[in-house]
Amino acid sequence: MTTYIAPTLEMRFVLNELAGLDTVNTLPGYEEATPDLVDAVLEEAARLASEVLAPLNKTGDAEGSKLIDSKVVAPEGFADAYREFVEGGWAGLSMNPEFDGQGLPGLVSTAVDEMWNAANLSFSLCPLLTTGAVEALATHADDDLKQTYLAKMVTGEWTGTMNLTESQAGSDLAAVRTKAVPDGDHYRITGQKIFITWGDHELTENIVHLVLARLPDAPAGVKGISLFLVPKYLVNEDGSLGEHNDVHAVSLEHKLGVHASPTCVMSFGDRGGAVGYLIGEPNKGLACMFTMMNHARLGVGMQGVAIAERSLQAAVAYARDRVQGSVPGKQGRVTIIHHPDVRRMLMLMRAQTEAMRAVAYLTAAALDHSHHAPDADERAGFLTRVDLLTPVVKAWSTEVAQEVTTLGVQVHGGMGYVEETGCAQYFRDGRIITIYEGTTGIQANDLVGRKIIRDGGQGMRGLLADIEAFESQLDAAGEVCVAIKAALIEGRVALARGSDWLLQTYANDMYAPGAVAVNLLMLMGTVVGGWQMGRAALVAHDKLQRNEGDATFYQSKLTTARFYAEHVMPRAAAYLAAVLAGSESIMALDDEYF
Amino acid sequence: MKILVCVKRVVDYNVKARPKADGSGVETANVKMSMNPFDEIAVEESVRLKEAGTADEIVAVSMGVAQCQETLRTALAMGVDRGILIETDAELQPLAVAKLIKAVIEKEKPQLVLLGKQAIDDDANQTGQMFAAFLGWSQGTFASKLTVAGESVEVAREVDAGTEILSLQLPAVITTDLRLNEPRYVKLPNIMKAKKKPLDKLTPEELGVDVSPRLTVLKVTEPAQREAGIKVANAAELVGKLKNEAQVI
Amino acid sequence: MSALVVAEHLDNKLNPATLAAITAAQALGTGVDVLVAGLDCGAVAEAVAVVDGVNKVLRAESEAYAHPLAEDIAPLIVQLAPSYSHVLAPATTTGKNIMPRVAALLDVAQISDIIGVESPDTFLRPIYAGNVIATVRSSDPIKVITVRGTAFAAASSHGGSADVETVDTTESTGLSSFVRADFTASDRPELTSAEIVVSGGRGMGNTDNFKLLEEIADKLGAAIGASRAAVDAGFVPNDYQVGQTGKVVAPKLYIAVGISGAIQHLAGMKDSQIIVAINKDEEAPIFQVADYGIVGDLFEVLPQLSAELDKLKS
Numbered sequence A: 001m002t003t004y005i006a007p008t009l010e011m012r013f014v015l016n017e018l019a020g021l022d023t024v025n026t027l028p029g030y031e032e033a034t035p036d037l038v039d040a041v042l043e044e045a046a047r048l049a050s051e052v053l054a055p056l057n058k059t060g061d062a063e064g065s066k067l068i069d070s071k072v073v074a075p076e077g078f079a080d081a082y083r084e085f086v087e088g089g090w091a092g093l094s095m096n097p098e099f100d101g102q103g104l105p106g107l108v109s110t111a112v113d114e115m116w117n118a119a120n121l122s123f124s125l126c127p128l129l130t131t132g133a134v135e136a137l138a139t140h141a142d143d144d145l146k147q148t149y150l151a152k153m154v155t156g157e158w159t160g161t162m163n164l165t166e167s168q169a170g171s172d173l174a175a176v177r178t179k180a181v182p183d184g185d186h187y188r189i190t191g192q193k194i195f196i197t198w199g200d201h202e203l204t205e206n207i208v209h210l211v212l213a214r215l216p217d218a219p220a221g222v223k224g225i226s227l228f229l230v231p232k233y234l235v236n237e238d239g240s241l242g243e244h245n246d247v248h249a250v251s252l253e254h255k256l257g258v259h260a261s262p263t264c265v266m267s268f269g270d271r272g273g274a275v276g277y278l279i280g281e282p283n284k285g286l287a288c289m290f291t292m293m294n295h296a297r298l299g300v301g302m303q304g305v306a307i308a309e310r311s312l313q314a315a316v317a318y319a320r321d322r323v324q325g326s327v328p329g330k331q332g333r334v335t336i337i338h339h340p341d342v343r344r345m346l347m348l349m350r351a352q353t354e355a356m357r358a359v360a361y362l363t364a365a366a367l368d369h370s371h372h373a374p375d376a377d378e379r380a381g382f383l384t385r386v387d388l389l390t391p392v393v394k395a396w397s398t399e400v401a402q403e404v405t406t407l408g409v410q411v412h413g414g415m416g417y418v419e420e421t422g423c424a425q426y427f428r429d430g431r432i433i434t435i436y437e438g439t440t441g442i443q444a445n446d447l448v449g450r451k452i453i454r455d456g457g458q459g460m461r462g463l464l465a466d467i468e469a470f471e472s473q474l475d476a477a478g479e480v481c482v483a484i485k486a487a488l489i490e491g492r493v494a495l496a497r498g499s500d501w502l503l504q505t506y507a508n509d510m511y512a513p514g515a516v517a518v519n520l521l522m523l524m525g526t527v528v529g530g531w532q533m534g535r536a537a538l539v540a541h542d543k544l545q546r547n548e549g550d551a552t553f554y555q556s557k558l559t560t561a562r563f564y565a566e567h568v569m570p571r572a573a574a575y576l577a578a579v580l581a582g583s584e585s586i587m588a589l590d591d592e593y594f
Numbered sequence B: 001m002k003i004l005v006c007v008k009r010v011v012d013y014n015v016k017a018r019p020k021a022d023g024s025g026v027e028t029a030n031v032k033m034s035m036n037p038f039d040e041i042a043v044e045e046s047v048r049l050k051e052a053g054t055a056d057e058i059v060a061v062s063m064g065v066a067q068c069q070e071t072l073r074t075a076l077a078m079g080v081d082r083g084i085l086i087e088t089d090a091e092l093q094p095l096a097v098a099k100l101i102k103a104v105i106e107k108e109k110p111q112l113v114l115l116g117k118q119a120i121d122d123d124a125n126q127t128g129q130m131f132a133a134f135l136g137w138s139q140g141t142f143a144s145k146l147t148v149a150g151e152s153v154e155v156a157r158e159v160d161a162g163t164e165i166l167s168l169q170l171p172a173v174i175t176t177d178l179r180l181n182e183p184r185y186v187k188l189p190n191i192m193k194a195k196k197k198p199l200d201k202l203t204p205e206e207l208g209v210d211v212s213p214r215l216t217v218l219k220v221t222e223p224a225q226r227e228a229g230i231k232v233a234n235a236a237e238l239v240g241k242l243k244n245e246a247q248v249i
Numbered sequence C: 001m002s003a004l005v006v007a008e009h010l011d012n013k014l015n016p017a018t019l020a021a022i023t024a025a026q027a028l029g030t031g032v033d034v035l036v037a038g039l040d041c042g043a044v045a046e047a048v049a050v051v052d053g054v055n056k057v058l059r060a061e062s063e064a065y066a067h068p069l070a071e072d073i074a075p076l077i078v079q080l081a082p083s084y085s086h087v088l089a090p091a092t093t094t095g096k097n098i099m100p101r102v103a104a105l106l107d108v109a110q111i112s113d114i115i116g117v118e119s120p121d122t123f124l125r126p127i128y129a130g131n132v133i134a135t136v137r138s139s140d141p142i143k144v145i146t147v148r149g150t151a152f153a154a155a156s157s158h159g160g161s162a163d164v165e166t167v168d169t170t171e172s173t174g175l176s177s178f179v180r181a182d183f184t185a186s187d188r189p190e191l192t193s194a195e196i197v198v199s200g201g202r203g204m205g206n207t208d209n210f211k212l213l214e215e216i217a218d219k220l221g222a223a224i225g226a227s228r229a230a231v232d233a234g235f236v237p238n239d240y241q242v243g244q245t246g247k248v249v250a251p252k253l254y255i256a257v258g259i260s261g262a263i264q265h266l267a268g269m270k271d272s273q274i275i276v277a278i279n280k281d282e283e284a285p286i287f288q289v290a291d292y293g294i295v296g297d298l299f300e301v302l303p304q305l306s307a308e309l310d311k312l313k314s
């Protein structure tokens, strides 16, 4: 099994050359994020990731979290690793300095989060959910709640959870039934939540649950859901911890992957009702959740990049080592990295991982601009871009991660199917990421409904215009870039056609949006990925011309971008064809014939 | 008291060094560089001495190309108070480094100087002893434990025969061995604070030190590789081979 | 001009690494004198006088040299050095402690850990944990050198007949003083000069299990070594450590038990004549340098090996 080495060279390239760290760090509040500081942050995070988190990945998988005497016990080593993580100040990397956060851009935390996730996906879910909870609280909670809870959560001394899902309410949160009844200055919560990640554990003294529930007089459906804060231990006036609240993990799921991350059935109010506090306004719970949605979805998209990178590293190491067969032009048996088909797999893994990383970091940078740009119009412009790209980063990256991790297994041959090499775990662990935080189907619906149809395709046209404006820059950059340009134009035109078709068709065919959504989303991911690979190629070309930096790195960037143009971009045409085919054959078969 | 700690930027511990194709030196272009692990132990020890109240100021010094600043920043993030970079593109050999450090010590006047017993690139194990000699100071090399008491420091040294304990008169030079401590992970807030800590730059010329090398590296090569042998089934076969084939028992 | 070798000794016994340093000095093609500094070190001086190829023994007797403190020994060597073209010492912790101090006081470079002599001013030395060998030339008038003991054969400890000459001593600097030593007492041969070394790694599991190695070592007349992992885990004291930062050994036979073979360990033993590896992990890198390997559980293999060695004896 290989250990994880954070690809800091590649990360720095994407941060500086593609995502525009140099403009993000001109935003008010982010001035400290100079490239040398970010380098130092990346180096230290890389160390913690590979020396502390990565070694627990496999043992955590084998051992799993367990429910013992009504307490969730994490695998050995997790508590120490978590303490190291918190003491190192990593939990609050991009959080508000007002609450003891470090105030670095989300862009930087995106790169650092990639490392945590690649080193240990199960572990990283805990801080990921805490970050989501912090954001919801910071934006919507009243000052009292913030004073009591926020600082401890920002530093990671307490963790946060998201209690949304119930057995009848998964993708469709309108069906939430958990009840909240006013009781003096607080509420009493009763009900059962399922699939709650890190819903209980002993890594920290306290856990802060954010819970979706209904008030007694709430209207039906999504407009009747409110958000509550329910601490595991009640917090006294003086900040000390009081009694155990009426909330417990009652069982853990046995699942395909992320074994170390406990997935809990949470029971609220077995003894009369858990004490909860309303966050934001009554019946506006879902709206509160939406404010943190872009960030959380980007976070899960990053898990796709991360697990793909981990799988790629394992596959490359194995392919360099495994001797099997021979190839023309080489004496004797060779390591499998010499076989054209193995290289095809490795290149598919590599090129798509790089493309996903670039798109994710770019979106993270846009999110930073959308919050911090001084000018309101500018902020709005960036927000449109973020809204448009977020479902793509979430769904496309996690779907492509499935392809990459399955190729990772394939490169290993039979050894990929046995657990020893670790790549089977990446494949299993990675399988959840297309499901939670909104399935691929739900993301695609979001893209076509809220992000394309709702604004009549305006945001999309802005994106297409940016791609088109870039294309001509490739002309003067040598043969490889010209080839990349041709593929990019084809892809961009395909995306425009797909999006136009949707806008023209949805009114006449009610099934069209749902039927084409995932294909359109994958088409968009592929093309936006190609755009970023083109930008990378252009930078690499310029650097090589100027004899700047690491020539092998830039040369391989160029080659990888060319591979993407030749071997991945053609998929755009296939996705388009499926989009243009519409809903007919999808909807034709009667339910009973399935 | 004031501590000076010396940190060297070297090819990272995990990188396997390879000679350049023309044998003129070791491949260092685009290779990951880090703080010499033994120096990291020295920094850690100095920070612990400060945390224990024994030291009140820690200054780190590094010599070499501009990027040595990164190494100094790491030291600052670990808890060092300020840094001094002696910037030069010239090749620096231990004798020259020792002269530069001596010049810094004369300016800074520390009571204790900590540094790694050797750097993992040239494996020389000389620098600390050399500037201790220039200054006429005591030295405790291969230190695995140190205790400051009044005007002296007691060091446990990891020597070939075991452990030897010496008492050194301050000011003293201590070179650190592996088991002195386990360096901490740098905390994120400290990385950010490190950026604001003072870092002064000097040059060998400003210090009046001639750094010309005394040794010329004529070539570097890879050592002869050992070939893997055979697997034997059991102890009986092994003893047979050792006796009859290898004739070593 | 001739070369001066600084002898290393403890408890009236000459450290055999000195004999290798004498061989290295002879390779320079000059005469070889040897300095024996200490307190009551007459016996050592006599032993050095009969070493083959030694021209003259310089004996320096003083309370100041009772323990080889660098601060006190270096001035003595510096005082003698101007009559020599080369000053050499074994690359032991003692030699490495003293010689850079000598070089600095002479304002010359020091050349560490040489493994070969190309000419009187050109030497081979390992760098980067032995991954690279550098050929270096010194332009200094006096070459101050430490010698890796495993790289040179020991000079014969008899056949010579050098005069022993008493030399002027230097004053104690009072900079440092010896407090005490915790030296591992052992009847076994010294690790760096033993003909056979049996080493244990993390795979040994605990201190008690090292008894299994002792049994084998006793039967072979071997020294016992360990990997850094075993030392860090506290199974055995630090002076057992073989490797880049421990001792460098090159015995006739090196038996590595439960040692994976990290590059840092290999750096300390890969010049052994015959290497045997016993490890249950077939992929362990140690097998790539081993002449004979047994893939198996050391707790099964060691008792069998012990029994086989008994058979050999009878």
Ligand SMILES: Cc1cc2nc3c(=O)[nH]c(=O)nc-3n(C[C@H](O)[C@H](O)[C@H](O)COP(=O)(O)OP(=O)(O)OC[C@H]3O[C@@H](n4cnc5c(N)ncnc54)[C@H](O)[C@@H]3O)c2cc1C
Pocket: A129, A162, A163, A164, A165, A169, A170, A171, A172, A194, A195, A196, A197, A198, A255, A258, A263, A432, A435, A436, A437, A438, A439, A440, A441, A442, A445
């Ligand atoms: C390991 C793990 C951890 C989790 N962690 C948490 C957590 O911490 N907190 C939390 O609240 N929840 C958590 N979940 C729950 C997770 O978010 C839900 O499983 C997810 O939202 C899907 O809901 P569901 O399982 O009910 O599937 P369903 O909603 O039943 O979906 C089944 C299928 O139908 C499709 N589908 C459903 N509705 C539509 C639609 N309108 N249009 C198109 N297709 C549709 C889906 O795409 C999917 O393919 C976790 C789940 C797992 C497995």
